[in-house]
Every structure is written in structure tokens, then in C-alpha cells.
Amino acid sequence: MVTPFNLLFICTHNRCRSVLAEVIANTQFEGAFHAVSAGSQPAGEIHPLTLKFLAARGFPTKSLSSQSWDDFAGQEFDLVVTVCDSAANEACPLWMSDAPRAHWGMPDPSRVMGNEVEVEAAFYTVMDALESQLMALKRGLLKDVRV
Numbered sequence: 001m002v003t004p005f006n007l008l009f010i011c012t013h014n015r016c017r018s019v020l021a022e023v024i025a026n027t028q029f030e031g032a033f034h035a036v037s038a039g040s041q042p043a044g045e046i047h048p049l050t051l052k053f054l055a056a057r058g059f060p061t062k063s064l065s066s067q068s069w070d071d072f073a074g075q076e077f078d079l080v081v082t083v084c085d086s087a088a089n090e091a092c093p094l095w096m097s098d099a100p101r102a103h104w105g106m107p108d109p110s111r112v113m114g115n116e117v118e119v120e121a122a123f124y125t126v127m128d129a130l131e132s133q134l135m136a137l138k139r140g141l142l143k144d145v146r147v
Contacts, residue, residue, distance in 0.1 A: 004034040005141055008077045008099075010084075014039030014066045015047045016110040017083040020123075021130045023059050028131060032138050038069035047110045053123040079137075083130075104133050 007025055011018040018037035025035035043066045051061045077099045083106045106129060109122035 006078045007033050007035040008080045009037040010082050012039055012041050013043040015043040016050045017106045019050055024130050025134050029138055038067045042066040042068045
């Protein structure tokens, strides 16, 4: 049995993108990943639209919470991924540890101002992009695990 690759997804408020990444990593990849998410300034709640669109795609939402990265201080991660949108001039939190880091800049779908169809499309676009990134990461991991 292969040990899951430990991931930490970070965004400032831990209420949308980092949570989407956590849920997708934990449910779509047959145990390849063990993911958690956190924020440098957690909002204290998951954005309601995050819950709505995760549930609409059949993802579990019951145990999700907005967490502080302080909750994970001292834990070892194989990779720490920031998902804030530096292209939109968002300040990306910097996780201070020896863990390898990556930045997967994602626009914040919870900030989209538009009709219901546009907001839904924004969420699904980010969810699909996160799934693609995770698929690429898994493919890279599997090359290293082959016996």
C-alpha cells in the first residue's frame, strides 16, 4: 500500500479555493492524496456557494470548516500549495517550513459578480482547473512510485 501524498492548500480566508482543492484531492484520486486546507486569516466559515457547488457535483461537505494554518503548525507536508490569485493582486500567504511549495493561482469564484449561470461557471471552471492540477501531480507521483 502506498502512503498518501500529504498536501496543504493555503489561501487567505480558507473559505473557497483552498477548500475546493482539499475536497477534490481527497475524493477524486483513490487515496493518492491526504489533503487539508487552511488560511492565514480564516473567515471562520465556508462560503455558502462553495458548499452549494461542491454538493451539486456530489462532493461531501458535512465536515468542512474554515481553519487557521496555526492548526497545522509543526506538521509535515509533502507539498504546500497556495491557490490565491496573484494576477488579481491578492496577497498570497507564505507558509514557513522546509516543505516544497507550489503556487496554483486560481481566481476567486466567490467574488464573481454576475447572474447565477456566470457564478456557477466560475466555480466549475476553478474546480476543473484544480482537478487538472491534481491529476498532473498524481501522474508525476505515480512515475516515482512504480516498482
